[in-house]
Amino acid sequence: MNIEQTPIKDLVILTPKVFEDSRGYFFEAYNQEKFEANGITYRFIQDNQSFSTRGVIRGLHLQINPFAQAKLVRVLQGEILDVAVDLRKSSPTYGQHFSVVLSANNKKQLMVPPGFAHGFSVLSDTASVMYKVDQLYNKDSERGIRFDDATLNIDWKVAPKEIIVSDKDVILPSFNQIDWTFE
Template sequence: MNIYESTLADVFIIEPKVWGDERGYFFESYREDLISKHLRKFHWVQDNESLSVKGVLRGLHYQLPPFAQSKLVRVIRGSVLDVAVDIRKGSPNFGKHMTIELSEENKKQVLIPRGFAHGFLVLSDTAIFSYKVDNYYSKESERSILWNDPSIGVDWQLSESHLVLSEKDKVGKQLSEVDIFPSSDLYA
């Protein structure tokens, strides 16, 4: 398992070692002992999975403390453009984002700590997206940043006419309007 920092500080890419032959493949999608050598130890409390069709854009979502969440995300089938945005007050990278294609072929994963908004766009006909979280969902604490906020400037790779958005994601707020939190509150 290779673990390295992404183009955005504190967001990590995990590349598993894949063993394949004529029968198929095998890989370890999570190894706490290896990951904790590089990163702090996470206590995952829930696994989530979604099925989406091409053009579905989910995000940019996050939860406020005390329900903030770290996520370990991957794609089981298909491919997505995955996006993380630093929303930590006082961070030198505040408002910056990183993108990466996650797919069933590359089997890469992204570890997104608390203090980041997250979203993804389905690039394939369908995609099964799976992720672990270290805190439970709280509807009252959930927030949504507008997917096309010009201050963030994500290149989603598809024209707006090809996107499928939930009503919640259509009316997300600009980064300048959302509730953010100091870094000291991330793991309280």
């Protein structure tokens, strides 16, 4: 497995070693021993899966402490632009975001540590996304930031007329309105 550090500390891209033959392919999507050997020590306790159509933007979502979640994100079918925003107040990259295309074809995964807002846009006709988390969902700790926040200025790679966002995500605060941070 290749582990690539992004410009934001602790946010990494994982690309598995894929074994292909006439039958198809095989790869390890998660191997706790290999992850730990590379400093990724989260104890994942739940898998979540979503299905979305082209133009859907989910996010930016997070949970605050003590229920902040690490997420290991991958795509089972289709293609997404996966986005993480650093909300760790003491980080030199606070308020910066990173994006990467994850797809069923490239088999890459994004390891999003606690202290980040996370979201994605669907670039293919449909996409199935699966992610592991190390904390259970806690409604009272759920937070988010508007996908179209002017300060963050994220290019979701979706034409404005194609964007589909939930009613819940449309009313999220802007980055400058958030009153919670991670240390």
